[in-house]
Every structure is written in structure tokens, then in C-alpha cells.
Amino acid sequence: MNPAVLFVVPDLAAGGAQPMNVRLAQQLMHRGWEVGLAVLFSRAEVIAPAMLAGLAIHRFNATGLPSKLAALLRLSRLARRYELVIGGVQFAATNYGYLAARLAGRPFLSWTHTNFARHQVCAGVVDRAISRWVYRRCPQVVFPSLGALEGLRQVLGKTPRGARWQVIENFIDRPSAPASKAVPDPVVFAKPVVIGIGRLAEQKAFDRLIRVHATLRAEGLDHHLLILGDGPLRAELKAQAQALGVAQTVFMPGHVGNVPDWLGHSAVFALCSRYEGFALVLLEALSCGVPVAAMDCPSGPREILQDGRFGLLVPDGDEAALTEAIGRLLRDATLRARYAALGIQRAADYRAERIMPRWEALLGEIVAAHRRRRG
Template sequence: MPHSLPYRVLLVLPDAAAGGGHLMNMRLADQLTRRGWVVDIALLFDRNEHSDYRENFSRLRFISLHADRRLKRVLLPLRLARLAREYHLVLAGLDLAATNYGYLAARIAKRPFVSWMHIAFDEHSQFVPQFSRKLSLWIYRRLTHIVFPSRGARDSLERALDGQPPSAQWHIIDNFHEVGRSAAVTATPPAHVFSQPVVLSIGRLSAQKAYDRLIRIHASLRNKGAPHHLVILGEGPERVRLQALAAALRVSDSIFLPGHVSNPQPWLSAATVFALCSLYEGLPLVLIEALQAGLPVAAMACPAGPREILDDGETGILVPADDETALESAITRLLTNPALRATYAERGKRKADAYSPETIVPQWESLLGNLIRNTSAHEVVTSP
């Protein structure tokens, strides 16, 4: 059937949690809305409510389905399908619950469906219940269109599935960074934190981010006489364990965990080095933000994304995955060599230009627009 703008997209998320994947979904929905699309966000569960989204992305409509109880979970595909009939296309913004429920709803509603994967799935799914992993793999084998933020993320799913299904059409679209986009007002970082050079990292305090590595590296460097502070912006379930580790290594007074910061730009601008030590990623938005801010990066080459963002070590120091000794050496080089920091800062800013909305969002418009125009789905039913 012929279509004309505005195209209507239902973007499915499990919740409104803080995190890079969620933030990218908000940014994409906002960018498409600014370009004339209608993109509404269906939140499946009430957990992890992060109110900044509603404030910072006021153009967007959030639809809460409140499916936290068992009966509502059972009925969720039907409820979501009824909602999906009001849209031309269903986009699942994350893996697992969003993709599983979104796919079932789109099938029932006879709407085209796209899954957006933000993580190295093969590695990530080792930490989820076996039933969830098996269900997700069953669904991914049946999906036609999946979007990945990096080649590494694509390769990770291919490993999990033992190959790309013959009928699948997989797409790689990079994440993007919006300079000065945040509407949140952030207080100037405390001066005493930056009384020494700062190694900064940003992310959820979770096992995936492996911040115990940075704490051990920080303690080692301090013991070797390298004065600096470690700052990790973010919140999560690992806070108590990380604080206990810092206390055991006697570095509590030089490690700062300020919690979630809506606008990290002042911290990025004031820091000396950015470090990433995750077990796995997808295409870490924080690395792009660090490059754009001119902050030199030292990162482990975990699956997936750091190698692509840092161009195999051209735009930042890349060390082998899981190699704490190599990461400590890279951080030391950057802390002690201003000329090296300046070199990587310049290269990083040039690379960050490739991740602008003007470059990335038209790729999404082309993909989603073509799927909508080429589908023979039923007419959109608009609620009274």
C-alpha cells in the first residue's frame, strides 16, 4: 500500500533504565520525530524508571504497559499487538524482552519488525537465565531484519546462532553522539576531585563493566607513585562490592563514585584519561563521547566495538581484552605523556565526526522507510 509521512513507528523498550542502549533509543526516536516521523515508546515494565528521559526528550510519547505481574506478562503480546496496529512498523530497541515481546506482537498485528541489538549477544547471554537465552535464539533465527551497531556485535550473534540464517538481512548502523544535546543542568564537578589528574570511566556499576579491574589498576599505580584520582560515573548493583574492594586496597580516598550524571560533559572536559575495561560491549557510546570531548582513551579490545571506534589503536590506545597489565601500562603512558595525549585527542575528535546524527540518522530513515513502503501490511488503525 502507498505510504506518506508521517510514518508511525512503535519503539519497544523493556523499561526506562539509564544506560547507553536506552539513551540511543531515545536519541533515535527524538531525531526521527524532528524529521517528521511519529515515534512512540512502549515501556513494558515499570522497573528502573529514569525520569530524565521524559524531561530531556519532551517531544516523545511514552506508553507504559505495566506488565510486571505474571498475568500481565502472559497477556503482554496481545496487548502490545493491539497497540502495534496503530503503527506502520515495530522496532524493538533492545535484545531479550523487547525483542521477544516485540516480535510476537508484530507477528500478531501483521506489522514489519526490526530488532536493534546493542550488545555482544553471545557473551551477554551467558549471564542471563537459560530459558531467556534459548527463547531469544529461537526468535533471532526467525527474524529478517536486525540492526547492529558494529561488526563485532553482528559477529557475536552469528556465533551464538552458528551462522546467519539464510533469509536474514542484517544491517550495521553506528550509534551517534549529539553534541550539547543534554538539557540537564549539571553542577561543576567538585574541585577536589580534579586536584590530581583524573582517570575517568562512565557506565552502569554492573559485572559487565568489570570496574574492579580499574580499581586494581588504580591501586597499583598509586603504590608505584603515580598520583591520580579514579572517577566512575554511574550507578548499579556492584556499588557496594566496588567500595569494599577500594577499602581493601586502601584507595577509598582517591576513588570517586558520584552516581548517575545526566550530563557528563563537564567531567569529560576536565578529565585526563578515559578508560574502558568491560567484559563485552556493542558499540560503547561513552567512547564516542570521550573522543568528541578530546579526551584520550585507553580501552580493552573487548567484544564488541572498541576496536572499530579506535581504528585498531589509531585513535586511542587499544590493549588485548582482559589484560589488566596492558591497560595499566596504557593508562600510565597517557598520564605521563602530554604530547601523546594531545595526539590522541586530535585524532579522536576527527574520528568522532563520523558519528554525527547527520551521518547516521538518514541510514535509519532509509531502512525503516523502505520496509514500510514495501510491506503489504493492513492499514494503520488509529485509536479514537
């Protein structure tokens, strides 16, 4: 009988980490594992209910300090019903999960999705201090990329003695279905589309992509820019597009439910983030056969694209190079077709059937070692 595993996540919002937790939980459940999902905070939920089907969801709705302390105690009681606790995201999920697992006497694993050295500046001083304290004591940490692993090592100075850090790449459940023949929005796709996907926040740097779009249009390259996602910088990005004279050719419809269709009808996928941990959306674009142009930000794009073999990779932060790369793809249909085929080939390396055996082996090993210690 497979062990029971509890995932701890901060919320069920959009992004790469939370949906990836749900994907792994579902994959384990379909393979006979008992899986629970503890959701710490009450925030807007974007993950579709269909993705959560069959999972035991435990919502804690922690808000102020008293309820957060109460949530930790409730989480520790819940953890006793499982044989392994996984902190599915850095910061709160890892911190709560580690402490709850210690109180419950259960083994713990942190799944750290981002480049922690870059991402920690988004957290307060107390959260950063608690996270560093936890990571120095956490026996098992999984990262989606070598760059993400090196980011945490940079923060701590070294891998803690006795800790086991390893890379297990993120995966896609199955190859993306071909885009439907009907375009999602005829107005958007009336011109060739450059698409970016992500939260409208500082990390994703869509301000760069809007400037690139404006430059290419000024050069006479007629196309549209589509940015899927939502976030705190929506108004600022719209104002930027207006100031640059491209408000009529930049489209930001927010969250959409059929992302592969929007990707599948696009000419180019662009990634211009200031940092990532893996850049799952880059993999999803490859799986849809969309040629990509990506900045070599820490961490993930270089590893996924194998130094530029499977997509155009430009130096981190170099907007002129990204402009040139996107322009090349838009102007050259043969080049687009070549990278589209290569992208589908590369995406096959990240299918669940190739990645899941590594997860099952690791989780089974952790639980077996804990059982032996308990006699």
C-alpha cells in the same frame, strides 16, 4: 508522509541501549516521523524527562506472568496503530516486539546492541531459548558494530536464511559542548582524573580499573579515579578500594546529569569492560576531547578506535597493558593532547547527520515493502 514507528524498550533505565533508542526516536520525530515508545516494565527511570519530550510514551508496567501475557496482547493492539515495530533492545524488547508485530500483522526489526554470545549468560535458560527462536525468524536485525553482528552469528551458527543483518553504528546528536570552566567537584578534580562510566555490574569490570588505579598510585603516579554510574556492585567495589588502600582516591558519585562536564575535566577515559556491543560511552569521551585507553573487548572499541589509531587499545583482559597505557597518558601531556585532537576528529564520523540517512532509508524501505505486499 513518513510512516509511524513504534519502539519497544524494557525500561527507561541508564545504559547505552535505552538512551540510544530515545535518541533515534527523537531524530526521526524531528524529521517528520510519527514515533511511539512502548515501555514494558515498571523500573526506576533514569533517562531525563527532557529527553522524552514530544514522544508518545506507552507504559505497560508488566510484572508477574499474567500481566506479562496481558502486556503482549496490549502491545499487539498498540502495534496496529503503527506501520513498523522496532524491538529496541535484545531479549524482552525484541521478544515482545516480534510476537506483537506478528499478531498485529506489522513488519518488525530488532535493534541488537550487545555482543549476544557474551551477554546471553546473564539471562535465564527460558529467555535464551525464546530469544534464539525469535532471532531465527526475525527478518531484519540491526547491530551497532560488526563484532556485535558476529556475536549473534556465533550463537545461531549462521545468519538465518532470508534474514537481513546489517551494521548501523550508534551516533551522537551533536558535538559535545566544551566543559564549563567550573569543575563539577573540586575535591575530585584536585588531582588528574582517570574516569570510567557505566553500570556498576560485572560486564563493566570496574574491579579491573580499581586494581589499575592502585598499581599506578603504588608506582608514585598521583591521580584520582572517578567512576560514574550505579549498580549492584557498588558496595563490593567500595570494599575493594578500601582493601587496596585507595578508598580516599576512588570516587563513585553515582548518576550525574552533566556527564560532558565530568568528562571534559578528566585527563584520561578508561574502558575495561568484559564485553560491549558498541561502547557508546567511548564515543562520548572522544567527542569531549578526552584521550582514551581501552581494552579490545568484544565488541566495538577496536572498530571505534580503528585498531588503535584514535586511542590506546590494549589486549582484552590485559590489566598490565591497560596500566601501562593509562600511565603513559597521565605522564605525557603531549600524548594526551594528540589523542584528544584525534578523538574529536573520529567522533565527527558518528554524528547524527551522517548516520540518520541510513536509518531513514532502511525503515522507509521496510515499510514500503510491507505496503506493496498488502496491495
